[in-house]
Each structure stands twice: as C-alpha cells, then as structure tokens.
Amino acid sequence: MGRLDxxxxxxxxxxxxxxxxxxVQRVVGNVADADDIVQEAxxxxxxxxxxxxxxxxxxxxxxxxxxxxxVDRWRRGKVEQGLATVPERTAPAPRYEDDATVAxxxxxxxxxxxxxxxxxxxxxxxxxxxxxxLGVGRRGVRVLLFRARRRLRDLLQARGxxxxx
Amino acid sequence: MTEWFDxxxxxxxxxxxxxxxxxxxxMPSSASRIPDAAALWSKARLIQRWDAERRAQRPLDIMQPxxxxxxxxxxxxxxxxxxxxxx
Numbered sequence: 001m002g003r004l005d006x007x008x009x010x011x012x013x014x015x016x017x018x019x020x021x022x023x024v025q026r027v028v029g030n031v032a033d034a035d036d037i038v039q040e041a042x043x044x045x046x047x048x049x050x051x052x053x054x055x056x057x058x059x060x061x062x063x064x065x066x067x068x069x070x071v072d073r074w075r076r077g078k079v080e081q082g083l084a085t086v087p088e089r090t091a092p093a094p095r096y097e098d099d100a101t102v103a104x105x106x107x108x109x110x111x112x113x114x115x116x117x118x119x120x121x122x123x124x125x126x127x128x129x130x131x132x133x134l135g136v137g138r139r140g141v142r143v144l145l146f147r148a149r150r151r152l153r154d155l156l157q158a159r160g161x162x163x164x165x
Numbered sequence: 166m167t168e169w170f171d172x173x174x175x176x177x178x179x180x181x182x183x184x185x186x187x188x189x190x191x192m193p194s195s196a197s198r199i200p201d202a203a204a205l206w207s208k209a210r211l212i213q214r215w216d217a218e219r220r221a222q223r224p225l226d227i228m229q230p231x232x233x234x235x236x237x238x239x240x241x242x243x244x245x246x247x248x249x250x251x252x
Contacts, residue, residue, distance in 0.1 A: 006206050013202035021199065026187060035198040039205070046209030047216070102186045121184035153176050156183060 004058065009046065012055055016062065017042075023123070024066055027114040029107050033073060041066040063133040067115050074111040105155050113148035120145060 004012070017038065024041075025034040044065050045058065106114060112134075119125045119133055130145070131138045172180060200208065 006203075009206055010202040013205065017199060021197065026190065032198070039199050042199075042205045043209050043212065046206065047213055099190050102183070102190055105183070106187050106190075117184055118187070121181060122188040149172060149180055152180055152183065153172060156179060161179065161183075 004046070012058055013042065015055070016059055019123075020062060020066060023063070023115075023118055024070065026106070026118060026122075027067075027070055027111055028073070029103070037066055037069045037073065040069055060129070060132040063119075064135045067112075067134050070111050070115065101159075105152075105159070108155055109148065109151060112144065113151055116141070116145050116148045117152060 020041070021034060021038050024037050025031055028034045028037065041062055045062050048061075109117070115134060116130065119130045125133065127138050127141045127145070131141045134141070136144065199205075
C-alpha cells in the first residue's frame with residue numbers, strides 16, 4: 001500500500017472526498033452512480049501499491065481512477081440512463097439562470113468533455129495536471145480541451161446564450 | 166491555470182461564467198452512500214486478502230483436474246498392463 005497508512009488515508013479521505021464527489025456527481029449527473037464510483041475509486045486506490053509519494057500524487061491517481069470508471073460506466077450505458085432524468089430539451093432557452101437548464105446543457109456534453117471542463121475551470125488544473133488526472137498525454141489534453149470548449153460554446157450559441165463567434 | 170488558445174475573449178468569458186454556474190449547481194440532496202475512511206480501509210484490506218487467497222489458490226485449482234486426469238490415465242495403464250496377468 002505504499003506509504004499510505006491508515007491514518008494518512010483517513011486524513012487524505014477527509015480532504016478529498018467532497019471534492020471528488022462533486023466532480024463525479026457533476027460529470028456523471030447521477031448521485032447514486034457517483035457515490036458508487038467514488039467508493040470504487042477509493043477502494044482501487046487502496047488496493048494499489050502507490051509508486052509516488054505525497055497527497056497530490058494520490059489525488060491525481062484517485063481522479064484518474066474515477067475518470068476511467070466514469071467513462072467505463074458511460075460506455076455501458078448506465079450514465080446515459082442517469083442523464084435521462086435531466087429534463088428534455090425543448091425550446092431554446094436564452095438564459096441559463098435556472099439550475100435545470102445549466103444541468104441540461106452540461107449533460108449534453110460527453111463525460112470526458114465534462115471531466116475536462118470541470119478539471120480545467122472548476123479545479124483550475126493545468127494541462128499537465130489534467131493529463132495526470134485523466135491518464136492522457138499533455139498534447140491530447142490540449143486537443144480534447146479545445147474540442148470540449150468549442151462544443152460547449154456551440155451548445156451555448158444554439159441557445160442564444162453566446163451570440164458572437 | 167490552463168492557458169487558452171482558441172476562443173475569443175467574449176466566448177471565453179461566457180464559457181468560464183457557465184462553468185462557474187456548473188460548479189455552483191447543487192445535486193439533488195441525498196445522504197452520501199460513500200463509506201467512511203475506516204470502512205473503506207477495512208474493505209480494501211479484506212478485498213486484498215481475498216485477492217491474495219485467490220492467487221494462492223489458483224495453482225491448486227489448475228492442478229486439481231490435471232491430477233485427476235493423471236490418476237485416471239495411470240489407473241487405465243495399470244489396468245491395461247495387469248489385465249493379461251489377471252486373465
């Protein structure tokens with residue numbers, strides 16, 4: 001279990017669980033699935049001999065596991081069922097003050113796009129940090145992030161929220 | 166912070182504002198089903214132990230049918246060789 005003993009894990013868990021839960025919940029769009037993923041991510045992290053030392057390394061590793069679990073679950077179609085609980089898109093909404101519209105727009109992105117945007121904008125991570133969190137190359141992050149932001153921009157434009165291209 | 170290289174400032178501002186709204190979204194309130202740290206630690210250790218037992222057991226599981234097959238072959242050969250003496 002590397003240098004992560006029980007006391008260190010308890011401290012790490014206390015500091016990281018709420019942030020990870022918020023990340024997974026927002027990317028998955030389903031609270032029950034998110035809690036399953038968070039639990040599984042912690043369990044997998046604990047069952048692995050961590051090579052690096054330090055909480056930041058553990059955190060990156062934890063986010064990477066969670067991100068992979070999200071994508072796996074999405075591929076199996078479970079996440080799509082969860083996203084189906086978001087209200088159906090109807091007429092274009094010119095503004096997005098209400099939570100349902102924000103959730104709906106964000107839910108139209110692919111899970112990986114949601115993960116990228118969350119890590120970049122909400123967590124404020126650099127390309128290198130996102131690459132470590134998602135287990136992809138740094139160049140890949142730049143391209144994927146570009147596509148995710150462009151897709152979000154298009155979704156916002158389609159609703160009249162963003163008018164100038 | 167991530168450096169941007171494609172959207173214009175207005176687009177970037179709107180995307181960033183939208184993501185700020187996403188960050189503030191509240192999920193439907195429900196009690197967390199995530200076990201506490203002590204429970205996760207115990208569960209992980211238990212699963213590790215099961216994995217270790219399964220790894221240790223695997224050669225035995227593999228060998229068992231081989232042993233049975235070997236025993237049957239040996240019994241067959243023994244019967245084959247001893248049959249002329251028995252008749």
